[in-house]
Ligand code: SF4
């Protein structure tokens with residue numbers, strides 16, 4: 508058991524034992540390798556099944572919306588920023604939460620790892636900077652830094668921004684030059700190439716909405732995709748409908764997205780839907796100097812304005 | 823040969839640009855007939871959903887016009903709108919929609935001349951581009 512897992516379990520057990528909280532939200536091992544899953548512990552026995560590894564890719568803030576009880580929650584950098592969002596947007600109150608922060612050294616990209624093998628992966632064991640992957644006929648040791656998720660490799664806020672206790676020492680926050688290289692690449696394309704890029708990107712989308720469901724920001728009681736009068740977007744896999752869905756899903760995350768990558772993690776078709784949100788993240792950063800969820804004081808950019816905002820595009 | 827007539831959907835704020843269109847009309851000012859007006863309560867009511875809905879139903883261009891900054895009937899609607907517009911316009915361009923198909927303006931109810939002028943500009947930009955084929959829902 509790694510030290511972070513041990514610390515998380517101890518902290519969670521004591522929170523539940525002392526009745527400081529009613530539940531603790533964390534991760535436990537999934538049923539297949541490389542798939543740690545969100546888990547809500549109500550008893551100290553359950554809290555002893557919590558784990559921490561490089562597959563805790565989903566965002567636990569997603570499970571907070573509208574809850575009434577006292578909650579303990581494990582939060583890496585991006586989860587903590589989405590918790591801050593939730594507090595700002597009145598989806599949970601700070602007083603209800605006991606946040607166990609986990610300074611994060613990045614999660615690995617399961618798709619990239621799987622692409623190294625032709626057979627199914629049957630075992631995955633972690634060491635501090637590397638991991639060993641086993642299939643029926645092969646065993647390989649790979650370096651973690653070569654397999655970080657795309658969003659983790661440009662993350663500048665690995666330490667939780669808001670917490671009550673930490674389960675590990677803080678990590679150094681990297682300064683990434685050219686943070687939006689991926690967006691710039693698309694921006695440099697011609698208009699037709701851009702259209703084509705997103706056509707190709709969305710070719711496999713089956714409209715399952717897993718990307719939306721995994722995102723802590725998407726908590727509306729009725730999502731626009733389910734509205735029928737007027738119907739903003741059709742139900743099937745018509746290419747215009749798929750594009751419209753993705754445009755609006757991303758747009759509703761403008762100024763709120765923390766680039767946690769939960770949407771990409773949830774997608775069964777491995778579509779990098781961050782290609783949409785990243786553009787908005789770049790624009791709000793360039794125009795309003797905003798990065799979502801860094802504190803619980805400032806209003807998000809679309810919930811405020813400045814009389815001197817950029818205006819040149821208006822006649 | 824019959825060419826498809828270009829349609830430009832204009833979302834005009836009730837308190838200003840809609841009045842300007844009215845005044846331009848009674849003053850017999852000339853502007854493009856490709857423009858179809860939809861009256862909205864405030865430019866702050868405009869959402870990306872509405873703009874995409876216009877394209878989806880076959881509009882070739884969209885024009886949104888509201889009150890000048892500081893003159894919104896609801897005081898701040900257009901300030902919020904401005905932030906939404908720039909982000910949605912950029913995202914459209916990013917996804918391969920020509921920015922020139924979506925226009926924004928501030929026109930007060932007294933500015934009939936500006937209304938007619940902007941209407942001509944909008945039409946002169948969009949009409950030569952021809953029919954839009956992106957984000958259109960084709961009948962199945
Ligand atoms: S849109 Fe994706 S990356 Fe952004 S907050 Fe939601 S799940 Fe995270």
Ligand code: SF4
Pocket residue numbers: 711712713714715716717718719773774775776777778780
């Ligand atoms: S999770 Fe993937 S397949 Fe499902 S709707 Fe989102 S992008 Fe499409």
Ligand code: FES
Pocket residue numbers: 835836837838863864865866888889893894895896897899900
């Ligand atoms: S009332 Fe005209 S823009 Fe708000």
